[in-house]
Amino acid sequence: MSRERIEKSKCLGIRGGRLFVEDMAASDIVERFGSPLFVMSEAQLRSNYRRYRDALQHGWPDGPVDILPAFKANLSLAARRILSEEGAGADVYSPGELAGVLRTGVDPERVSVNGGGKEREHLRNCVEAGVRITVEDVGEVDLIEEVAAELGKTARIRLRVKPPLPGLWKPTDFARAFIPIDLGFQVYKSGLPLESLAGIGRRALNHPHVELVGLHLHAGRHSASLWYWEGLMRHYAALIADLCEAWGGWRPREIDVGGGMAAPRDPHSRMLERGDFLSSLVGYPLLAALRLLGEKTYHGVLSRLLGALLHEHPTRPIAPSIEDYAATITSTLRRELGARGIGLAGVRLQAEPGRGLYGDAGLHLTRVKVVKKQTEPVPLNWVLTDTTEFFMMCGTLESNRYDVIAVDKIDAPLTLQAEVVGHSCGPDRLAPSQHLPEVQRGDVLALLDTGAYQEASASNFNAIPRPATVLVCGADATIVKKAETVADVFARDVIPERLLKTQPAGELPQLRRAAD
Numbered sequence: 001m002s003r004e005r006i007e008k009s010k011c012l013g014i015r016g017g018r019l020f021v022e023d024m025a026a027s028d029i030v031e032r033f034g035s036p037l038f039v040m041s042e043a044q045l046r047s048n049y050r051r052y053r054d055a056l057q058h059g060w061p062d063g064p065v066d067i068l069p070a071f072k073a074n075l076s077l078a079a080r081r082i083l084s085e086e087g088a089g090a091d092v093y094s095p096g097e098l099a100g101v102l103r104t105g106v107d108p109e110r111v112s113v114n115g116g117g118k119e120r121e122h123l124r125n126c127v128e129a130g131v132r133i134t135v136e137d138v139g140e141v142d143l144i145e146e147v148a149a150e151l152g153k154t155a156r157i158r159l160r161v162k163p164p165l166p167g168l169w170k171p172t173d174f175a176r177a178f179i180p181i182d183l184g185f186q187v188y189k190s191g192l193p194l195e196s197l198a199g200i201g202r203r204a205l206n207h208p209h210v211e212l213v214g215l216h217l218h219a220g221r222h223s224a225s226l227w228y229w230e231g232l233m234r235h236y237a238a239l240i241a242d243l244c245e246a247w248g249g250w251r252p253r254e255i256d257v258g259g260g261m262a263a264p265r266d267p268h269s270r271m272l273e274r275g276d277f278l279s280s281l282v283g284y285p286l287l288a289a290l291r292l293l294g295e296k297t298y299h300g301v302l303s304r305l306l307g308a309l310l311h312e313h314p315t316r317p318i319a320p321s322i323e324d325y326a327a328t329i330t331s332t333l334r335r336e337l338g339a340r341g342i343g344l345a346g347v348r349l350q351a352e353p354g355r356g357l358y359g360d361a362g363l364h365l366t367r368v369k370v371v372k373k374q375t376e377p378v379p380l381n382w383v384l385t386d387t388t389e390f391f392m393m394c395g396t397l398e399s400n401r402y403d404v405i406a407v408d409k410i411d412a413p414l415t416l417q418a419e420v421v422g423h424s425c426g427p428d429r430l431a432p433s434q435h436l437p438e439v440q441r442g443d444v445l446a447l448l449d450t451g452a453y454q455e456a457s458a459s460n461f462n463a464i465p466r467p468a469t470v471l472v473c474g475a476d477a478t479i480v481k482k483a484e485t486v487a488d489v490f491a492r493d494v495i496p497e498r499l500l501k502t503q504p505a506g507e508l509p510q511l512r513r514a515a516d
């Protein structure tokens, strides 16, 4: 991996051929806290937050700007506490997420609670806490009115909209097939049906305990391009203007553009898979024909094509910067709303970055357990690590391709082409067909950009305990999420008494760990 890609992060550096996270060598972190590990950089998180805030504010002189980081992307309360300290709001989904962010001292006025099917009790908690409720269901405003009336309070709400996006015809990265973004966005369940918006808004405006303060759109990362953001904001602005008219001159006090901005090295790689699909269309008939020429020729050709077949890809492009996204969002919204006569003085602009804010603030460190090589019938190498893709399931769902670094061998020649694999029983291809230096047992590898959605989606497949998270701040590092033990993995299990009659269950044996 090129040095320039490493230098895309504020928190990463190379000193004496070793990867540093802020002022700590990555392998020293593993030495101290064990492996595998999720690592978060405080400096990167703060810097990302401030860049979003400043860049959006720069493009939005009309009113204040709020950054509402998507809490689901990283559930670490320490990371969240840093953001609350910075003045960030929060985008939350569930009652659990709401409880989590409120614990970190966030300003409730800057919390958006979204999600369909909100239960009455959840809504009560929202109204009592004084957070914004982002309405997703057709009957929700009436339920909110009832709950707020019972509590004798006013609920501040926004409607989550779902504009048609006819200009966005390029394929969405959320689908393996060629589905246009326009359709991909509509398939996503969230948001109020277009045809119900005018009526819901009118009802909200008539409810005495509900205040309709703004509109909300979250479409997500269908594409990393600015073209996508320009189109999205254009269609959003058109819908905002239509609703202002439908609601008799109502004006939003808050416009929320949601999240979906890519992190710089943007590990999301579905678009690369579409390329694979196309090459398979040509390659598969060719390989089928080759079989007729005998096993030797067949395997010989397979060996030559291994790289292409096993998803060896050119380096993914660097995504637009936070400043580029901010400039596109603000300039498009201002231009389009201005053209439709919607005054913006005092209007609050809000954004909810998840991956763009947390992504490159996190990395995953893992030790090599075994290097295995074969030459027949096709040459393949595996670097088996002590982690697993099951700690990074959201990444697997989005076909993530992480930049992989042998942290203490940065200057060594990349002579080993290998599958970097995890130690679950499945193929567990953490990083297919990587070019690495000659690594050996005990070497530490870093998978970059795992700060968003990965730890939050970790599971215990194969009864493997989930790893700790360490927060690095300069030359200081602290555990902010403890590693699980095997006992934790089985802690929720109950064997019914009747099944214990014939033979009592034993205690879980004490398992020795590598560090013991």
Ligand SMILES: Cc1ncc(COP(=O)(O)O)c(C=O)c1O
Binding pocket: 070, 073, 091, 114, 218, 220, 221, 258, 259, 260, 261, 352, 353, 354, 355, 356, 452
């Ligand atoms: C409402 C809302 N806002 C923001 C986000 C964050 O999206 P991303 O991580 O793509 O920035 C999500 C993610 O699902 C979301 O549902």
